[in-house]
Amino acid sequence: MQLSASPYEERLTAPRSWWLISFLVGVSFALILLPFGTLPLLGGLVGGTAAAAVAASSYGSIRIRIVGDALIAGEAKIPVAALGEAEILDAEEARAWRTYKADTRAFMLLRSYIPTALRVQVTDPEDPTPYLYLSTREPEQLVAALESARAAAARDAG
Numbered sequence: 001m002q003l004s005a006s007p008y009e010e011r012l013t014a015p016r017s018w019w020l021i022s023f024l025v026g027v028s029f030a031l032i033l034l035p036f037g038t039l040p041l042l043g044g045l046v047g048g049t050a051a052a053a054v055a056a057s058s059y060g061s062i063r064i065r066i067v068g069d070a071l072i073a074g075e076a077k078i079p080v081a082a083l084g085e086a087e088i089l090d091a092e093e094a095r096a097w098r099t100y101k102a103d104t105r106a107f108m109l110l111r112s113y114i115p116t117a118l119r120v121q122v123t124d125p126e127d128p129t130p131y132l133y134l135s136t137r138e139p140e141q142l143v144a145a146l147e148s149a150r151a152a153a154a155r156d157a158g
Contacts, residue, residue, distance in 0.1 A: 007066050008145030010136060012111045014060030022052035062109065064134055066145045069153040071120075073109045073134055080149045083132075084121030088139040091115035097133055108133040118142050 026049025033044035065072045069080050089097055094117035098110055107129050110117070114135040122129045136142050 007148055008142055009063060009065045010138060010142070012060060012062045012064070012109075012114060012135060012137075014056045015113050018056040018060070019053065022056050023049050025049065025052035060111075062111075064109070064136060064142065066142075066149050069149060069156075071132075071146065071149075073107070073132065076107055076109070076132075078122070078132070080146060080153055082122060082124035082127065083146065083150070084123040086121075086143045086146055087119045088143060089117040089119055094135075102133070103130050105129055106131050106133055109135060111135040120146070 026045045026047070029044035029048025030041045031044075033040040062074050063072070064074075066080070071078045071080055071083065094115060097117065097119055098108070102108070105128055107122075110133060114137055116136060116139050118132075118134045118136050118139045120132040120134065122131055134142070
């Protein structure tokens, strides 16, 4: 049996400028090791750049997926049946929900370098989480995929 393709998958990759910053971290390490000679200088450049690149890559490796009847956001896995209305947040509204409108009980998968987001109500009475805040570059596509998964789950159940 072959698994069906995921209707939605997004990787919240780090911006390109972070890779330049990774290189500049390597240059900084190289300059620190400059008094010790050429070999330590090259080791500092390579090692510092590699360490910073690994950090940027791991921070930007988080994914949002809809697989079957579940929304997987980072390490959280929530059945779409437990999710309610989804609200697309523009940059200004997303910033408000990240700061003064935020509920401390909410699940927040946020990346400051992504200006738009999606706020999804959690309707499961057993779950104390009031909503999910998901940074996404494609909020309209995520809403469409959630609705599609919800419709498929309802069709399978009924």
